[in-house]
Amino acid sequence: MSVDQKAPGRAVAPPGASTSRNAPPPARRRSRRVGSLVGMGFVAPAMLFFLAFLLVPIGYAIFLSFRGLRVDGAGGAFGRRVEGFVGFANYTAALTDAEFVAGLGRVLMYGLIAVPSVLGLALLFALLLDTPRVRFTAFARTAIFLPYAVPGVIASLLWGFLYLPSTSPVSFIARELGGSSFDFFSPPVLYFALANIALWSGVGFNMIIIYTSLRSIPTELYEAARLDGAGEWAIAWRIKIPLVAPALVLTGLFSVIGTFQLYSEPATLRPLTSTISSTWVPLMKIYQEAFVNDNLGGAAAASVVLSVGTLVISLVILRFFQRRTFGADS
Amino acid sequence: MTATIAAPPHRVSPKQTPPKRRTAKLASLILVIGAVYCLVPIAWVLVASSKSPRELFSTFSFAPGSGLWDNLAAITSYGGGQFWQWGLNSLLYAGVGALASTLLSAMAGYGLAKFAFRGREFVFGLVLAGVLVPGIVLAIPQYLLLANVGLAGSYWSVLLPSVINPFGIFLCRVFAQSAVPNETLEAARIDGGGEIRIFATIVLPMMMQGLVTVFLLQFVGIWNNFLLPFIMLSDQDMYPITLGLYSFLAKGAGDSDLYPLIIVGSAISVLPLIALLLVLQRFWRADLLAGGLKG
Numbered sequence: 001m002s003v004d005q006k007a008p009g010r011a012v013a014p015p016g017a018s019t020s021r022n023a024p025p026p027a028r029r030r031s032r033r034v035g036s037l038v039g040m041g042f043v044a045p046a047m048l049f050f051l052a053f054l055l056v057p058i059g060y061a062i063f064l065s066f067r068g069l070r071v072d073g074a075g076g077a078f079g080r081r082v083e084g085f086v087g088f089a090n091y092t093a094a095l096t097d098a099e100f101v102a103g104l105g106r107v108l109m110y111g112l113i114a115v116p117s118v119l120g121l122a123l124l125f126a127l128l129l130d131t132p133r134v135r136f137t138a139f140a141r142t143a144i145f146l147p148y149a150v151p152g153v154i155a156s157l158l159w160g161f162l163y164l165p166s167t168s169p170v171s172f173i174a175r176e177l178g179g180s181s182f183d184f185f186s187p188p189v190l191y192f193a194l195a196n197i198a199l200w201s202g203v204g205f206n207m208i209i210i211y212t213s214l215r216s217i218p219t220e221l222y223e224a225a226r227l228d229g230a231g232e233w234a235i236a237w238r239i240k241i242p243l244v245a246p247a248l249v250l251t252g253l254f255s256v257i258g259t260f261q262l263y264s265e266p267a268t269l270r271p272l273t274s275t276i277s278s279t280w281v282p283l284m285k286i287y288q289e290a291f292v293n294d295n296l297g298g299a300a301a302a303s304v305v306l307s308v309g310t311l312v313i314s315l316v317i318l319r320f321f322q323r324r325t326f327g328a329d330s
Numbered sequence: 331m332t333a334t335i336a337a338p339p340h341r342v343s344p345k346q347t348p349p350k351r352r353t354a355k356l357a358s359l360i361l362v363i364g365a366v367y368c369l370v371p372i373a374w375v376l377v378a379s380s381k382s383p384r385e386l387f388s389t390f391s392f393a394p395g396s397g398l399w400d401n402l403a404a405i406t407s408y409g410g411g412q413f414w415q416w417g418l419n420s421l422l423y424a425g426v427g428a429l430a431s432t433l434l435s436a437m438a439g440y441g442l443a444k445f446a447f448r449g450r451e452f453v454f455g456l457v458l459a460g461v462l463v464p465g466i467v468l469a470i471p472q473y474l475l476l477a478n479v480g481l482a483g484s485y486w487s488v489l490l491p492s493v494i495n496p497f498g499i500f501l502c503r504v505f506a507q508s509a510v511p512n513e514t515l516e517a518a519r520i521d522g523g524g525e526i527r528i529f530a531t532i533v534l535p536m537m538m539q540g541l542v543t544v545f546l547l548q549f550v551g552i553w554n555n556f557l558l559p560f561i562m563l564s565d566q567d568m569y570p571i572t573l574g575l576y577s578f579l580a581k582g583a584g585d586s587d588l589y590p591l592i593i594v595g596s597a598i599s600v601l602p603l604i605a606l607l608l609v610l611q612r613f614w615r616a617d618l619l620a621g622g623l624k625g
Contacts, residue, residue, distance in 0.1 A: 035447075041525075043437070043438045043442060046434040046494075047438070050456065056475065057468045057472045128358075128361050139365060143369050144368045148607070149550060149600070151571075151599075152572075158371040166387045257462065260464060264572075287470075315462075
């Protein structure tokens, strides 16, 4: 990526000045130093925010995760509880907390349904949009992308009402036919109901990214394959999907990161059902520890565990697919 | 291209055409089903916002009702016009936040792409790592830090953290590299333009398409963000619309009279974003996102 970068001072040399390449005149060297200061100047404001609202909070969270109340040793049974460093106590507490671990399990379960279905359908729609002679593409592209503009809370509200027995069209039809309301909120179905909200919100955005990546493939490749008698399916499998693999990795990565941050969907559905507890997903548990139980150290430790877990999984995905997608064709 | 197709006519066998056409039909059908699936909840909320409380629970979900004006009047008068205040707040957070974020990202992206300075690779590595940090888990330490300086609960507490967008910086760098030729910068410098003026009058317009994408992403991101204002704000008058509607639902769990208000409120809050998306769609550069990973 950095290959095409030149220091701006070197980009244009006056005609006939090629001899100066090895020994730049003092004026140019000074302009270069000024240029580097200007570059830092442009980067500085963003870095200031980066420092204040990303790095410092991360550092502070790590600091807090090692702190908590501990019994002052000298007093024996009458020891006062004072705030101080407690080592890894918060981490052991978080990792052995049944509710936190169960929340991680729920998120994992949800992610196993949501991520493949979002990516699979996004890829399918993108490939269909890119198939010749398909109609309604402009309409479908816009309609499928539209839910991206709907906030997660509102998407959950809309689907929540479509799930809620008293307002759901499914339950209405079922009752008209003499059946009973369909329960979208009982545990196995609930995961699909949540994944469906993620699918609805996310499929269009991912579709657009994959579709755009498809459009950048030179059409000569297809022409050649078609002349060799390849059908559209073969072209999709053999040419298109391998070539859009980087876009798939990017969208997959963002989906996985988003999965671990699942919060607003279950929090919004919570008033509609008793199945979702106040600590149903890890972030809900973290929120409760911090603001209800006043256990900042525990909340910070759980946050760190969650972030590190996300980071590790992201890096594993990147490593794994980068080797496969970029290693194969070079 | 047509020449290459015309050249070997014997290769295109007549047998190939019918299955291809069937594939195209099936593909169109699946796309239309997908489109309908995506439109159904939006259609439902628009229809349901016309229902009176009783109609909501007694008539078929997609049958229009008779209570649209009552619902609009009810939501407008709720809490002394609080709903519209929430809308304005959302606009403020998302508009100002995304604008500031886009400007800072553009500057940083341009600086990283076009200037050589010590520590540049380090800074860029930090930005890349920042993309992978799940932003939401930062909300609690951000709250504690802002509370220390007395800013928690203010407009600033939602605006300031929204400005930082590592992915935006990354995209701006990619875009500055491809859209701003070094020769143009050199020519402008020879003409004696100051660096800030060059940036404002030459670089920014050249990056405009990419900046619209970054702006749109960040605008939607801030508008959709729930946990950050949820943690930061305690004064209901400062809520963004998502948080306001959530507080409706949390309050109205046992009180189904509030449901029509929630529904009409959702309908109203969905419309401007959809309009924004349809308008900005033309400028939207998704290839920027797709190309981003190649780096």
